[in-house]
Amino acid sequence: MSIGTGGPSPVGGPPAPADPSSDAWVPARAEGVQLLGALDGSGYRTPPALVRRADGQVLQLTPLLYALLDAVDGERTVADIAGAVSGALQRSVAPSDVRQLIGSQLLPLGLLRRPDGGEPELKRSDPLLRMRLRVTVTDPERTRRLTAPFARLFTPFIAVPVLLAFAAVCWWVLFERGLAAATRQAFDRPGLLLLVFVLTLLSAGLHEFGHAAAATRGGAAPGAMGAGLYLVWPAFYTDVTDSYRLGRWGRIRTDLGGLYFNAIVAVLIGLVWLLTRDDALLLVVASQVLLMVRQLAPVVRFDGYHVLADTTGVPDLFQRIGPTLRGLLPWRWKDPENRVLKPGARAVITLWVLLVVPLLLLSAVLLVLAFPRIVGTALASLGEQSGMLSAAADAGDAGGMAVRILAMLAIAVPVAGMGYLLIRMVRQLALSAWRRTSGRPVRRGIAALVAAAVVAALAVAWWPAPGTYRPVQAYEDGTVTSAVRALAPGQHQTAVMAAGDTGRQVVLWPEDGPLPTADDPAMSVMLLPRTDGEGRGAGAGAATDAPAPAWVFPFDRPSAPKEGDSQALAVNTEDGTIVYDVAFALVWVEDDIVDTTNEAFAFASCDGCAAVAVGFQVVLVVGQADVAVPQNLAAAVNYNCIDCVSYALAQQLVLTLDGPLSDATLAELQALWQELAEFGAHIADVPLSELEARLTEFKARIAEVIAKDPAAVPAPATGAPATGGGTPSPAPDPSSSPDGSSDPDPDGAGGTEGPEPEAPSDPEPSTQPSSPPAEEGPAPAPEPAPSTPVTPSEPAAEATPAPTAATG
Numbered sequence: 039m040s041i042g043t044g045g046p047s048p049v050g051g052p053p054a055p056a057d058p059s060s061d062a063w064v065p066a067r068a069e070g071v072q073l074l075g076a077l078d079g080s081g082y083r084t085p086p087a088l089v090r091r092a093d094g095q096v097l098q099l100t101p102l103l104y105a106l107l108d109a110v111d112g113e114r115t116v117a118d119i120a121g122a123v124s125g126a127l128q129r130s131v132a133p134s135d136v137r138q139l140i141g142s143q144l145l146p147l148g149l150l151r152r153p154d155g156g157e158p159e160l161k162r163s164d165p166l167l168r169m170r171l172r173v174t175v176t177d178p179e180r181t182r183r184l185t186a187p188f189a190r191l192f193t194p195f196i197a198v199p200v201l202l203a204f205a206a207v208c209w210w211v212l213f214e215r216g217l218a219a220a221t222r223q224a225f226d227r228p229g230l231l232l233l234v235f236v237l238t239l240l241s242a243g244l245h246e247f248g249h250a251a252a253a254t255r256g257g258a259a260p261g262a263m264g265a266g267l268y269l270v271w272p273a274f275y276t277d278v279t280d281s282y283r284l285g286r287w288g289r290i291r292t293d294l295g296g297l298y299f300n301a302i303v304a305v306l307i308g309l310v311w312l313l314t315r316d317d318a319l320l321l322v323v324a325s326q327v328l329l330m331v332r333q334l335a336p337v338v339r340f341d342g343y344h345v346l347a348d349t350t351g352v353p354d355l356f357q358r359i360g361p362t363l364r365g366l367l368p369w370r371w372k373d374p375e376n377r378v379l380k381p382g383a384r385a386v387i388t389l390w391v392l393l394v395v396p397l398l399l400l401s402a403v404l405l406v407l408a409f410p411r412i413v414g415t416a417l418a419s420l421g422e423q424s425g426m427l428s429a430a431a432d433a434g435d436a437g438g439m440a441v442r443i444l445a446m447l448a449i450a451v452p453v454a455g456m457g458y459l460l461i462r463m464v465r466q467l468a469l470s471a472w473r474r475t476s477g478r479p480v481r482r483g484i485a486a487l488v489a490a491a492v493v494a495a496l497a498v499a500w501w502p503a504p505g506t507y508r509p510v511q512a513y514e515d516g517t518v519t520s521a522v523r524a525l526a527p528g529q530h531q532t533a534v535m536a537a538g539d540t541g542r543q544v545v546l547w548p549e550d551g552p553l554p555t556a557d558d559p560a561m562s563v564m565l566l567p568r569t570d571g572e573g574r575g576a577g578a579g580a581a582t583d584a585p586a587p588a589w590v591f592p593f594d595r596p597s598a599p600k601e602g603d604s605q606a607l608a609v610n611t612e613d614g615t616i617v618y619d620v621a622f623a624l625v626w627v628e629d630d631i632v633d634t635t636n637e638a639f640a641f642a643s644c645d646g647c648a649a650v651a652v653g654f655q656v657v658l659v660v661g662q663a664d665v666a667v668p669q670n671l672a673a674a675v676n677y678n679c680i681d682c683v684s685y686a687l688a689q690q691l692v693l694t695l696d697g698p699l700s701d702a703t704l705a706e707l708q709a710l711w712q713e714l715a716e717f718g719a720h721i722a723d724v725p726l727s728e729l730e731a732r733l734t735e736f737k738a739r740i741a742e743v744i745a746k747d748p749a750a751v752p753a754p755a756t757g758a759p760a761t762g763g764g765t766p767s768p769a770p771d772p773s774s775s776p777d778g779s780s781d782p783d784p785d786g787a788g789g790t791e792g793p794e795p796e797a798p799s800d801p802e803p804s805t806q807p808s809s810p811p812a813e814e815g816p817a818p819a820p821e822p823a824p825s826t827p828v829t830p831s832e833p834a835a836e837a838t839p840a841p842t843a844a845t846g
Contacts, residue, residue: 065119065140066112066151068092068158073108079286081351081383088282088353091148093160094261096279098353102127106139107149116140172266172275181250181260181276188251188299192291197298204301207308211323220317220324229437230318235444238325241303245296245329246276252295253278256288267455282353289348293341297333300326337394346390350383355390362391402463409456410500414507416453420446590643591677602627603635608649610641610682616648622718623655624711632659632666638688640674648683649674652721654714654733656740657692668692687730691737695749703747710739 070092076085077098087104089097099107102123109122120133144150148158176184191197211217250260261277281292304326311319334342347355358379365376366388379387423446430438468489475482500506589595590611599605604623610616625634636655642648657668670690676682699707714736717724724732 062115062117063153064113064115065110066155067107067110068149068151071107071149073104074283077282077351077353078284079348079351081380081387082378083380084378085351089149090279090282091160094277094279095160096282096353097147097149102131103139103143106131106136107144110144110150172264174262174264176263178259178261178277181263182254185247185250185260186254188247189255191302192252192255192295192298200298200302200305203305203308207304207323208327211308211320212327215317215320217320217324220320227318227437230316232437232440232444234318234321234325235441237303237307237319237322238329241300241322241326242274242329244299244303245333246274248295248297248299249276249278249292250295252292252298253281253284255295256281256284256291258284258288258292267451267458272451272455286348286351290345293344293348296341297330300330336390337397346386350386352379352383352387355387358387359391359395362388363395405456406460406496407499409460410506411508411510412453412456415509416449417507418509419449423449591641591675596637596639599635599637603637604653604655605635605637606639606651606653606686606688607637608640608651608684608686610647610649611643613645613647615644616650618650618722620652620718620721621654622714625655625657626660627657627663628660630662630664632657632663632668632692635669635671636688636690637669638672638686640684640686641677642675642679642682642684643677644682645680646682647679648685650683650685650726651687652729652733653688654718654736655688655690656737657690658744659692659694661696663694666692685726687733689730689733689737691740693741693744695744697749699744699747699749703743703749706743707740710736710743 068091072090074088074090074096076087080086084101086098087101089099089104089107091097105123105126106119109119109126114122116136117133120131120136123131123136140150145152145158148160150158152158191200246263250263253260258278258280261279263274263276265272265274267273276296278292281289284292304323307319307322307326311317333340334345336342336346343355347353352358361375361378364370365373370376376384423442427439427442427446430442471485471489472482475485589609596605596607602625604621604625606619606621608617608619619640621638623636627634634655634657636653638651638653640649640651651672651674653672655670659666668690670688672686672688674684674686676684717732717736721729
């Protein structure tokens with residue numbers, strides 16, 4: 039990163055102490071002051087002139103001040119200076135004007151010696167976005183000697199082939215070869231990973247050589263090189279403020295010189311790879327590309343910022359933020375300060391301000407809100423790295439120890455930088471508010487109230503409550519929208535959640551397995567209401583226009599349900615999703631034969647997916663039935679699945695009535711069924727481990743309501759499972775658990791790997807009653823009603839990682 043000591047600063051400063059009153063006083067420039075002349079390619083209507091102090095600070099002066107400073111040679115008196123300036127500018131300048139400008143402008147800026155002959159106290163600007171904690175590595179003379187030989191690399195017959203080779207290497211690495219093998223090799227061999235880190239660090243140093251060499255190529259003298267902390271990133275720097283003496287294209291070449299040297303490093307690494315075939319070296323190429331992309335960002339003082347400044351001819355863009363924002367106010371449109379820039383430069387700077395100011399404000403707010411989580415994550419990572427460092431030390435692995443130490447530094451330094459930046463922000467805002475409200479009690483009182491509100495907000499955001507300092511988890515997205523939801527979670531949650539959302543939902547998890555924790559998260563699948571109309575919830579009279587999924591299973595699709603039957607069919611062939619299907623039905627039968635069927639089929643053939651089917655049927659037999667063979671079937675099949683889940687649950691209740699139910703019983707039954715329908719509409723909110731118990735409870739309540747009616751009679755005894763209940767999961771294997779899980783198929787046809795519940799691959803359906811027979815009692819014959827299934831809205835789901843059954 040090239041720096042210009044913050045860029046030229048505009049004229050300003052407090053009035054000086056008492057000025058010499060004699061016209062015979064001989065002012066003198068301060069030691070080391072250099073006159074650089076007018077800024078070439080300036081974006082100002084009246085180009086400013088540049089002056090460099092001994093400390094490297096470059097200042098912008100108006101033509102009048104520059105002419106006055108030019109006339110100060112240590113021999114002219116104030117009267118002589120006035121005459122020289124009048125002749126140079128072709129305007130009358132009195133000695134009193136010279137004394138006033140010296141006292142109010144040039145002396146406070148540290149450009150002239152004090153009246154007593156002493157050197158001035160130099161005060162540098164202290165912007166928030168500048169490099170801090172700087173350490174000088176080479177002085178200007180050594181920098182010039184080291185970088186002068188590299189200036190030849192900017193000749194066209196070298197630069198053009200290098201840039202073409204760089205483009206070819208980047209295309210090959212990023213689009214042809216890839217970085218998977220490089221990453222695997224680097225982490226398998228810590229020595230190579232350490233080498234990659236060292237080469238990347240050296241390339242950052244060569245980046246600064248590029249700036250200095252480009253400045254030398256244009257005829258400027260580079261200054262000191264060193265390292266420091268910029269915002270939260272450790273960074274190198276090169277002082278190239280002398281490049282302001284160059285023309286516009288000379289300055290832009292200096293700005294881009296570092297990126298050009300990154301391209302050279304990438305080409306050289308490509309050549310070394312041809313000799314060694316060590317894929318880990320290709321990570322250095324990727325690091326160069328990432329470094330170049332970051333440096334081109336014009337938001338902060340990286341290379342892209344300086345390129346934009348030199349292209350527009352406005353040396354210090356941040357100095358224009360205030361005037362630009364004030365110039366957007368309608369009553370300030372005609373202010374003189376809005377006309378100091380040329381139209382083209384003003385348009386570019388206005389656009390830049392409108393982009394940068396919101397980004398910086400948003401970044402500051404997000405940094406404050408996320409800082410506790412960042413600290414928690416850093417502490418957790420430092421603990422992990424410390425453990426791995428101890429393991430490497432016990433094994434005598436020097437390379438592994440070095441990698442862990444570097445990793446710990448890489449974790450600690452940015453967090454320390456963030457804390458330092460926050461302290462600087464608070465300090466500067468407080469000092470600025472104190473200065474601006476001096477002598478204005480009302481404004482100071484308002485500022486005090488605002489400061490108290492900010493402190494209270496920080497206390498709320500950083501108070502060590504549960505979860506405040508919880509480490510960031512792998513399943514969190516870290517987006518701006520998630521940060522906004524964290525401020526008001528209750529106002530941004532909806533019934534439908536997608537991958538990356540936070541909130542509370544139902545997930546599939548093995549009943550006998552350990553639940554994940556914040557420190558030990560694991561992948562799971564989440565049940566969500568279907569919004570795309572896919573899948574099928576069936577029953578007599580139910581239909582859907584959604585296309586059926588592709589049938590890839592080695593058996594026929596189940597037959598469609600007949601009238602009076604109900605069927606829940608969940609078929610999933612799409613990776614990473616969940617199909618969740620239910621069918622609830624209340625059936626009245628007056629025939630001599632009771633053969634209604636309740637089915638739940640869940641079939642999955644995909645990767646990381648799930649299929650869930652739930653069927654619930656109540657059969658009320660009116661009058662005498664000669665044959666009662668109701669069927670309650672459930673089957674769950676995984677076919678060629680990887681980490682997939684299938685879950686099927688079927689429950690059936692058969693009751694015999696001797697006559698019509700009373701109006702009171704019908705009303706009570708209708709209310710209970712409406713409650714059941716509402717339960718079915720939101721069944722995705724019910725954990726699968728509780729689903730069977732909830733449906734069994736509904737069966738018992740329905741039986742209890744009907745048993746109290748005089749029309750109820752005992753059901754005929756049959757050998758068929760007429761009053762059977764729930765069949766969770768496919769049930770050829772009697773060891774299936776009530777939550778729908780079973781042991782994986784031994785031949786792998788339908789088994790799963792990982793923590794999710796699994797289902798066997800046997801496609802044969804099964805009948806497995808799991809509830810006690812319904813209550814029986816006397817009843818007269820009711821008035822029969824037509825077969826009427828009730829099918830709630832069809833829920834579905836998507837697979838998403840979740841840490842626990844209640845995520846948030």
